[in-house]
Amino acid sequence: MNCYPLPPLLRLPAASFLLLFFLHSVRTQIVTGADGIYSASFPYFDINDDGTDLRLLDADINGRVIQLTPNSRNVPQNFMINKSGRAFLNRPFTLWQLNSSSTSNDTAKRIASFNTTFKIQVLHGNDTIPGEGLSFLLSSHLESAPPGSYGGFLGLTNDTLNGNPDNHFVAIEFDTVRQAYLGDPDDNHVGLDINGVISRNTSSLNFSIASTTAVNHTVWIDYDGAARYLRVYMVVGDDPKPNYTVLETAIDLSIYLEQTFYFGFAASTGITYQVNRLLAWNLTVATFPEGKKRMSAWKIGAIAGGVFVAVVLALGAGLWAWLLARRKMERDASANSSSALLLETLKSLPGTPREFEFKDLYKATNSFDEKLKLGKGGFGEVYRGVLPGENKQVAVKRFSRGATSAPHDFLKELIIINRLRHRHLVPLVGWCHTNNVLLLVYEYMPNGSLDHHLFEGPSGKPTTTLSWERRYNVIAGVASALHYLHNEYEQTVVHRDLKASNIMLDANFNARLGDFGLARALETDKTSYAEQEMPGVPGTMGYVAPECFHTGKATRESDVFGFGAVVLEVVCGRRPRSDIDGFHFLCDWVWKLYREGRILEAVDPRLEEDYDPEDARRLLLLALACSHPIPSERPKMELSVQIISRAMAPPVVPHFKPAFMWPAAPAVVESSSRSTTMSVGTSSREASSMESTLRPFDRV
Numbered sequence: 282m283n284c285y286p287l288p289p290l291l292r293l294p295a296a297s298f299l300l301l302f303f304l305h306s307v308r309t310q311i312v313t314g315a316d317g318i319y320s321a322s323f324p325y326f327d328i329n330d331d332g333t334d335l336r337l338l339d340a341d342i343n344g345r346v347i348q349l350t351p352n353s354r355n356v357p358q359n360f361m362i363n364k365s366g367r368a369f370l371n372r373p374f375t376l377w378q379l380n381s382s383s384t385s386n387d388t389a390k391r392i393a394s395f396n397t398t399f400k401i402q403v404l405h406g407n408d409t410i411p412g413e414g415l416s417f418l419l420s421s422h423l424e425s426a427p428p429g430s431y432g433g434f435l436g437l438t439n440d441t442l443n444g445n446p447d448n449h450f451v452a453i454e455f456d457t458v459r460q461a462y463l464g465d466p467d468d469n470h471v472g473l474d475i476n477g478v479i480s481r482n483t484s485s486l487n488f489s490i491a492s493t494t495a496v497n498h499t500v501w502i503d504y505d506g507a508a509r510y511l512r513v514y515m516v517v518g519d520d521p522k523p524n525y526t527v528l529e530t531a532i533d534l535s536i537y538l539e540q541t542f543y544f545g546f547a548a549s550t551g552i553t554y555q556v557n558r559l560l561a562w563n564l565t566v567a568t569f570p571e572g573k574k575r576m577s578a579w580k581i582g583a584i585a586g587g588v589f590v591a592v593v594l595a596l597g598a599g600l601w602a603w604l605l606a607r608r609k610m611e612r613d614a615s616a617n618s619s620s621a622l623l624l625e626t627l628k629s630l631p632g633t634p635r636e637f638e639f640k641d642l643y644k645a646t647n648s649f650d651e652k653l654k655l656g657k658g659g660f661g662e663v664y665r666g667v668l669p670g671e672n673k674q675v676a677v678k679r680f681s682r683g684a685t686s687a688p689h690d691f692l693k694e695l696i697i698i699n700r701l702r703h704r705h706l707v708p709l710v711g712w713c714h715t716n717n718v719l720l721l722v723y724e725y726m727p728n729g730s731l732d733h734h735l736f737e738g739p740s741g742k743p744t745t746t747l748s749w750e751r752r753y754n755v756i757a758g759v760a761s762a763l764h765y766l767h768n769e770y771e772q773t774v775v776h777r778d779l780k781a782s783n784i785m786l787d788a789n790f791n792a793r794l795g796d797f798g799l800a801r802a803l804e805t806d807k808t809s810y811a812e813q814e815m816p817g818v819p820g821t822m823g824y825v826a827p828e829c830f831h832t833g834k835a836t837r838e839s840d841v842f843g844f845g846a847v848v849l850e851v852v853c854g855r856r857p858r859s860d861i862d863g864f865h866f867l868c869d870w871v872w873k874l875y876r877e878g879r880i881l882e883a884v885d886p887r888l889e890e891d892y893d894p895e896d897a898r899r900l901l902l903l904a905l906a907c908s909h910p911i912p913s914e915r916p917k918m919e920l921s922v923q924i925i926s927r928a929m930a931p932p933v934v935p936h937f938k939p940a941f942m943w944p945a946a947p948a949v950v951e952s953s954s955r956s957t958t959m960s961v962g963t964s965s966r967e968a969s970s971m972e973s974t975l976r977p978f979d980r981v
């Protein structure tokens with residue numbers, strides 16, 4: 282990879298990776314005390330932070346640093362120009378509370394206070410000028426930068442939205458380009474931006490934000506909610522907090538932000554570009570402790586509330602018992618009533634997904650126009666659409682079977698899917714379930730599915746060969762998503778249907794897994810793998826682990842098998858079920874080449890010499906290890922992630938493919954496709970709580 286060099290300490294020897302992997306689990310200290318103090322500390326960032334503690338939107342974690350905009354020296358014209366990206370703390374905060382005992386407007390609102398410290402690094406080439414800037418962002422919407430927010434819009438807003446009070450953001454910008462028409466004083470200043478990039482207050486700096494060598498800057502931003510006053514301090518390097526500010530001003534944030542808001546960062550590049558890096562971040566927020574004086578009034582309220590809750594609970598229990606009894610009597614009808622309950626649950630979930638009206642989706646897809654069809658899968662058809670009145674492109678999946686027979690199971694699954702958030706999963710926007718028709722609405726992935734880039738798509742042959750770098754990146758993305766599903770979410774989720782046509786590519790060719798969890802929800806006949814082989818649909822043969830034909834159950838191990846098949850497919854550019862050289866499966870052919878010491882001959886010939894032989898060998902060996910017929914012998918996703926990140930050596934693979942044995946050892950196959958046992962997740966959380974008893978939490 283050809284990138285701007287990382288700060289020296291961030292280049293770590295591979296041997297220390299394991300130790301750091303462990304440290305990661307106790308690194309981020311996030312605490313919300315009863316005293317209303319919330320505190321988070323990121324001394325560095327880890328790829329696993331995304332989707333858990335953080336939410337990255339068109340940004341990346343690379344080398345333990347958040348790259349808010351891409352970092353690449355390969356044809357910067359293609360990769361670094363006109364970009365914007367954001368990173369948020371994945372958690373909302375309450376900005377104000379009304380003081381009910383106050384009559385004067387001035388004291389009516391109690392506003393939260395916060396202190397934050399972060400370290401940034403802005404790099405540009407020796408022969409180019411920097412552009413455009415980075416900012417600390419308070420926003421009521423946890424959203425990607427709007428389209429057209431590159432250049433002078435700093436990933437904050439765009440030409441249409443600039444200055445609109447509905448934007449609900451306040452930002453501190455660190456701007457490296459003078460956009461005269463946006464009122465910038467010079468090309469090296471800090472500014473306070475409210476709902477737009479025309480700064481309300483600006484201040485020039487007497488040191489340079491951007492540099493050609495890895496210079497760090499430390500910034501402190503303190504907001505005193507009671508005084509409604511903001512102070513910004515900034516120094517070069519790791520110097521201590523100075524006694525002068527670079528910008529300070531009175532500001533009542535509650536005028537501009539909604540009551541709920543998020544903390545984050547945004548950055549952009551324009552026709553001139555720079556690397557926008559966030560190296561570390563501490564944040565302390567003081568929200569609203571219960572005042573002692575108000576306690577007695579609250580106590581009365583609490584007792585009254587307690588009684589009320591008890592009554593409601595009793596009524597609820599009665600209702601529940603009644604429901605149960607009714608359910609016993611009318612077993613068939615009960616599915617409907619519990620579905621209704623689930624529907625209610627789903628509707629009351631915070632944030633996405635939302636329920637759509639059928640007529641809107643009908644309109645969005647131009648009445649399911651054949652011309653807008655993106656593809657056809659085992660469960661139904663996918664159409665491109667534009668949501669009416671929103672100008673937002675989406676992919677609408679219409680289910681052809683399964684859902685109608687088990688809406689209850691489906692809704693249960695949807696509740697889980699809704700809560701899965703990871704940068705390598707296709708985000709679910711919403712759903713619609715009327716008259717036994719089920720529709721799911723996903724974010725539209727402009728680059729379609731992976732198989733169309735490897736093999737001929739609906740529009741004929743792939744126009745270009747997917748480059749080696751992109752292939753490696755796709756595999757790394759899939760591994761990270763599977764690792765999340767298997768180990769990092771509170772429950773283990775098994776994808777069950779991993780294949781190239783279920784891997785989507787976003788605008789930057791990052792892999793996004795689709796259809797996760799759905800297979801389970803929709804599969805009515807658990808032994809129906811073969812049935813999914815439908816005419817005209819690329820088959821699942823070669824992706825399904827051998828033991829599944831016996832157990833009919835998907836497990837983490839069977840997902841790993843599917844992952845191995847995908848890796849082979851991406852490296853070799855052939856489908857898993859391919860007749861080559863007398864073999865019927867790609868895997869068997871690669872195993873033979875490996876035995877004969879010519880494994881690199883398996884690499885997609887269309888790449889010619891344009892690949893890294895060591896990395897190709899690493900991936901092929903990993904794929905063979907994942908294709909092991911005995912489930913317990915396959916590497917866990919955690920190990921695969923480490924091998925792909927080059928922190929671990931590739932696995933040792935036997936020269937002959939071992940024989941498949943059934944039944945395998947009973948411990949190997951989980952009794953249920955989704956179990957509540959967690960390997961990595963639990964242990965790291967335990968470690969984290971242990972650690973927290975041993976030393977005080979980090980605070981700013």
Ligand SMILES: *[C@@H]1O[C@H](CO)[C@@H](O)[C@H](O)[C@H]1NC(C)=O
Nearest residue numbers: 288290291495496497560561
């Ligand atoms: C910048 O910060 C990083 C991470 O905090 C540190 O490892 C590095 O040494 C710093 N670089 C300089 C030049 O101070």
Ligand SMILES: *[C@@H]1O[C@H](CO)[C@@H](O)[C@H](O)[C@H]1NC(C)=O
Nearest residue numbers: 358359362363431432551552
């Ligand atoms: C970047 O944006 C500017 C201004 O909108 C435009 O003139 C230029 O062509 C764009 N460049 C690229 C490579 O997209």
Ligand SMILES: *[C@@H]1O[C@H](CO)[C@@H](O)[C@H](O)[C@H]1NC(C)=O
Nearest residue numbers: 380382383384385388391572
């Ligand atoms: C609430 O309002 C009362 C009356 O104006 C004032 O005395 C009190 O300090 C306020 N409380 C807070 C926490 O702001």
Ligand SMILES: *[C@@H]1O[C@H](CO)[C@@H](O)[C@H](O)[C@H]1NC(C)=O
Nearest residue numbers: 379383384385386387388389
């Ligand atoms: C005080 O608040 C009330 C109701 O919110 C509003 O009608 C009134 O105009 C406010 N007074 C001032 C001086 O802002």
Ligand SMILES: *[C@@H]1O[C@H](CO)[C@@H](O)[C@H](O)[C@H]1NC(C)=O
Nearest residue numbers: 394395396503565566567981
């Ligand atoms: C922020 O820092 C100031 C001064 O160091 C301190 O008085 C205040 O309590 C801090 N606020 C929070 C929310 O930590």
Ligand SMILES: *[C@@H]1O[C@H](CO)[C@@H](O)[C@H](O)[C@H]1NC(C)=O
Nearest residue numbers: 398399400561562563979980
């Ligand atoms: C964050 O807090 C920790 C612990 O107090 C401190 O060691 C670290 O330097 C702080 N980081 C920044 C960027 O201020």
Ligand SMILES: *[C@@H]1O[C@H](CO)[C@@H](O)[C@H](O)[C@H]1NC(C)=O
Nearest residue numbers: 285286404405406407493494
């Ligand atoms: C710029 O040149 C200096 C000195 O030759 C070098 O250390 C630095 O890495 C270069 N910066 C970039 C971004 O290429």
Ligand SMILES: *[C@@H]1O[C@H](CO)[C@@H](O)[C@H](O)[C@H]1NC(C)=O
Nearest residue numbers: 427428429439440441442672
């Ligand atoms: C700005 O963003 C809005 C909302 O996403 C979009 O409708 C509009 O077209 C964008 N404007 C430009 C100039 O890209």
Ligand SMILES: *[C@@H]1O[C@H](CO)[C@@H](O)[C@H](O)[C@H]1NC(C)=O
Nearest residue numbers: 473481482483528529530531
């Ligand atoms: C910030 O801008 C506001 C509005 O233009 C102005 O009233 C205020 O004096 C400025 N504050 C500073 C510290 O420059």
Ligand SMILES: *[C@@H]1O[C@H](CO)[C@@H](O)[C@H](O)[C@H]1NC(C)=O
Nearest residue numbers: 486487488517523525526527
């Ligand atoms: C920058 O300005 C501050 C005061 O605003 C001063 O204390 C500091 O020494 C100056 N730094 C340089 C490098 O001139």
Ligand SMILES: *[C@@H]1O[C@H](CO)[C@@H](O)[C@H](O)[C@H]1NC(C)=O
Nearest residue numbers: 516520521522523524525526
């Ligand atoms: C700020 O700190 C410097 C030393 O770092 C000191 O010389 C100066 O008097 C201080 N200024 C104020 C206003 O406290």
